Amino acid sequence: GAGVSQTPSNKVTEKGKYVELRCDPISGHTALYWYRQSLGQGPEFLIYFQGTGAADDSGLPNDRFFAVRPEGSVSTLKIQRTERGDSAVYLCASSQGQGYTDTQYFGPGTRLTVL
Amino acid sequence: AQSVTQLDSQVPVFEEAPVELRCNYSSSVSVYLFWYVQYPNQGLQLLLKYLSGSTLVKGINGFEAEFNKSQTSFHLRKPSVHISDTAEYFCAVSMVTGNQFYFGTGTSLTVIP
Numbered sequence: 709g710a711g712v713s714q715t716p717s718n719k720v721t722e723k724g725k726y727v728e729l730r731c732d733p734i735s736g737h738t739a740l741y742w743y744r745q746s747l748g749q750g751p752e753f754l755i756y757f758q759g760t761g762a763a764d765d766s767g768l769p770n771d772r773f774f775a776v777r778p779e780g781s782v783s784t785l786k787i788q789r790t791e792r793g794d795s796a797v798y799l800c801a802s803s804q805g806q807g808y809t810d811t812q813y814f815g816p817g818t819r820l821t822v823l
Numbered sequence: 824a825q826s827v828t829q830l831d832s833q834v835p836v837f838e839e840a841p842v843e844l845r846c847n848y849s850s851s852v853s854v855y856l857f858w859y860v861q862y863p864n865q866g867l868q869l870l871l872k873y874l875s876g877s878t879l880v881k882g883i884n885g886f887e888a889e890f891n892k893s894q895t896s897f898h899l900r901k902p903s904v905h906i907s908d909t910a911e912y913f914c915a916v917s918m919v920t921g922n923q924f925y926f927g928t929g930t931s932l933t934v935i936p
Contacts, residue, residue: 741924748929749928749929750915750926750927750928751926753925756923764923767923799866808855808917809855811869813868814866817866
């Protein structure tokens with residue numbers, strides 16, 4: 709079956725611009741997570757959705773970052789006024805149930821480069 | 824606060840030799856523990872996880888890990904590695920009562936023919 713997909717695979721933007729990153733989770737998965745992975749680092753938690761609501765957004769670094777999941781499936785991570793420090797691979801994962809006991813299935817990521 | 828430490832950033836090992844990738848965590852509450860693997864040009868996938876019960880956990884591709892509460896460790900082992908095990912390995916922890924997931928910085932395993 710289809711796994712988690714993320715679009716675009718690569719995004720190059722200029723400092724100060726707005727970007728949207730999309731995640732399509734596995735069908736039927738109620739939980740969805742966003743992570744950011746900088747070069748040489750492990751994934752860093754950003755936000756966790758259970759259904760349509762953000763159950764935990766404590767990992768979002770500042771108010772330039774926002775994520776939505778309006779219908780409980782596809783999610784969009786939005787970054788305003790991008791900065792060079794936002795350059796990273798943004799990962800999305802989904803799982804069937806609630807909480808972190810369930811296996812997370814990761815997408816291939818979106819590589820964001822801010823010039 | 825929770826944190827995960829992977830002590831070795833790179834581990835080279837000869838094919839068919841045993842390997843141990845080390846992971847230590849710190850947490851003031853009970854945790855779940857995970858190992859994920861990222862093969863070249865692929866997404867992260869779960870190798871194994873410890874939730875409760877037996878402290879020795881077996882995963883895919885012949886890997887196993889042992890939860891040691893007193894040493895706050897969850898080291899990953901394989902008795903005989905193959906070329907195809909070359910990948911980045913990430914240890915991760917989550918609180919039993921929480922939502923967040925904390926990853927270590929990763930260990931790059933290179934299997935030498």
